[in-house]
Amino acid sequence: MRRYIARRLIQLIPLIIGISILSFAIIHFAPGDPARLLVDPEQATPERYRELRVELGLDDPLPVQYVKTMTALARGELYSYRSRQPVINLVLERMPTTLTLGLLAIVVGVLAGAAIGILQALRPNGPLDYLGTLVALFGFTVPSFWLGLMLIMLFAVRLHWLPVSGIRPPLATGWNPMEMAPYLVMPTIVLSTGLMGTIARYVRSSMLESLSQDYVRTAHAKGLQRRTVVVRHALRNSLLPVITLLGFTLPFLISGAAIVESIFSLPGVGRLAVDSVFIRDYPVVITVTLFSAIASVLGNLLADVLYGAADPRIQYS
Amino acid sequence: MTVVGRSVTGAAPATVLRKRPELWRRLIANHRVAVGASVVLLFAVAGLLAPLVSPADPEAQILRDRLQAPGAAHWLGTDGLGRDMLSRAIYGARVSLSVGLVAMVISVTIGSAIGVIAGYVGGRTDNFLMRVVDVFISIPIFFLLIAVLSIYGSSLQLLIVFLGLSAWPGTARLVRSVVLSLRTTEFVQAAHAVGARSGRIMVRHILPNVAPVIIVSATLRVGAVILQESALSYFGLGVQPPTPTWGNMVADGRIILDVAWWVSTIPGVLIVVTGLAFNFAGDGLRDVLDPRRRGPNE
Numbered sequence: 001m002r003r004y005i006a007r008r009l010i011q012l013i014p015l016i017i018g019i020s021i022l023s024f025a026i027i028h029f030a031p032g033d034p035a036r037l038l039v040d041p042e043q044a045t046p047e048r049y050r051e052l053r054v055e056l057g058l059d060d061p062l063p064v065q066y067v068k069t070m071t072a073l074a075r076g077e078l079y080s081y082r083s084r085q086p087v088i089n090l091v092l093e094r095m096p097t098t099l100t101l102g103l104l105a106i107v108v109g110v111l112a113g114a115a116i117g118i119l120q121a122l123r124p125n126g127p128l129d130y131l132g133t134l135v136a137l138f139g140f141t142v143p144s145f146w147l148g149l150m151l152i153m154l155f156a157v158r159l160h161w162l163p164v165s166g167i168r169p170p171l172a173t174g175w176n177p178m179e180m181a182p183y184l185v186m187p188t189i190v191l192s193t194g195l196m197g198t199i200a201r202y203v204r205s206s207m208l209e210s211l212s213q214d215y216v217r218t219a220h221a222k223g224l225q226r227r228t229v230v231v232r233h234a235l236r237n238s239l240l241p242v243i244t245l246l247g248f249t250l251p252f253l254i255s256g257a258a259i260v261e262s263i264f265s266l267p268g269v270g271r272l273a274v275d276s277v278f279i280r281d282y283p284v285v286i287t288v289t290l291f292s293a294i295a296s297v298l299g300n301l302l303a304d305v306l307y308g309a310a311d312p313r314i315q316y317s
Numbered sequence: 318m319t320v321v322g323r324s325v326t327g328a329a330p331a332t333v334l335r336k337r338p339e340l341w342r343r344l345i346a347n348h349r350v351a352v353g354a355s356v357v358l359l360f361a362v363a364g365l366l367a368p369l370v371s372p373a374d375p376e377a378q379i380l381r382d383r384l385q386a387p388g389a390a391h392w393l394g395t396d397g398l399g400r401d402m403l404s405r406a407i408y409g410a411r412v413s414l415s416v417g418l419v420a421m422v423i424s425v426t427i428g429s430a431i432g433v434i435a436g437y438v439g440g441r442t443d444n445f446l447m448r449v450v451d452v453f454i455s456i457p458i459f460f461l462l463i464a465v466l467s468i469y470g471s472s473l474q475l476l477i478v479f480l481g482l483s484a485w486p487g488t489a490r491l492v493r494s495v496v497l498s499l500r501t502t503e504f505v506q507a508a509h510a511v512g513a514r515s516g517r518i519m520v521r522h523i524l525p526n527v528a529p530v531i532i533v534s535a536t537l538r539v540g541a542v543i544l545q546e547s548a549l550s551y552f553g554l555g556v557q558p559p560t561p562t563w564g565n566m567v568a569d570g571r572i573i574l575d576v577a578w579w580v581s582t583i584p585g586v587l588i589v590v591t592g593l594a595f596n597f598a599g600d601g602l603r604d605v606l607d608p609r610r611r612g613p614n615e
Binding site: 015019020021023026027124129134137138140141143144145146149150152153157191233251252255258259262263273274278279285288289292293296299300 | 421447449451452454456458459460461463464465467468506515540543547548551552562567569570571574575578580581585588589591592596597
């Protein structure tokens, strides 16, 4: 197992290099000169502009720029063009919001999705099954920003049950769950719908398969209650692949977080990335892209390892 | 039901595709395909005939009539600039569906080609191609789309190309997995044995048998692309105004949500309905085309 993890980690190195080159290349082949964006128009002398180009290393050959950027990033010395702060600080500052939102969405999405899938599988082709299919499909066909708008219109503007945006009351600071809960309800719903749909579909089909297995028939034959059979025998086996599925959906969750954080004005990493794109703050864009890619890749690895730990039939070598 | 027996050889789907009358009967008999395809067809025809069926010019601004609720004069109301929502929705169908279709063709073509090559050739080629796929799959593609489109400016062509380029890895992985299992089947080995070249085997023997998987994946992809275009519209990076798409219509309405609910709500509903239709059709197609999934009474 340890060797398997080590090998997978080594395999990650070329992958991460590939991702970093890709994100670096796209941004650096872009038209538009960051130095022009940065010089203060008031004191934009040609000298100042040339100084800035040297300072930012924009005159170096591309491979040199790439290596410099990546070393600076690794050392925590890559600075945002705009705020002049280390990018790493900007990202770490906003990480708790995104992580909170992501974890809430995963928990809600998995629980709701699994519940729907199980109910469907217990009475296949019944009315509940059709309703469940519709809900699941709705989950991944609804545009998340539209769903966000609809929820805001209904629960914030019309009914005044929930706050429109932000993550905590104005003037409040810190992480008080009671204060923050109402602010997180709508973002969590919006971010978890897609995951819910995917999980529901998956659990439905894997539950149907488990329920038709011999060991389930045996369990019934020994006189166990239906409830015990469903929960202890069928469900446990059908939920296993959900672990792998979660690994796959991580990139979508991260992209989704960018949209959700923007709709609800949450101070998270996703919104930082989107905002930075629009002001051409490339160091931030590269860092966030790289971070989220590494997070998804590690998430996938973690999913595989957990799967191996949860399913004794899987042997990694 | 005669086809099921033949599926043992692995050549069944290709045969099924050639037996059109029977396939057609089964497609219509499948409720999901029928419902999904009808909805898509309705929107597609409306979009194609947009100049004939839409009651007004979708870009004509009649400020006197702005923000009218749905009613007799304007069935779906008017937006903040006094444009007729029904006409915009119909023209929007035209643009949204074309973006979805063209981007789908791009991504499915690239994905299938790479999937077939990786799966059939195997070895180092496979390994390399799959690592490239890994890179694309693990990047949150949406960030890159936003970055690229905001840097290069969003034009319709660029948008379609990037939406197409961003989605091929999923198809490639799926197709490869099917090709891997086909590679060892007897009919491929036989073709190999009689001296067919790799290119011919891939195109004539492998591709037709992966077709069902590709068709299903393509159907689902159209809905997904329309969804992505709408998300990009939220950031002002989708199809640019005044050309209406359902996505930028939703985005237009978001600032007047409290006074005119219909402006965002209606195009959003259309996106959801279209997405559901493509998913229904895709799921139904999978049942019809995949002999293993066919129920005993179908």
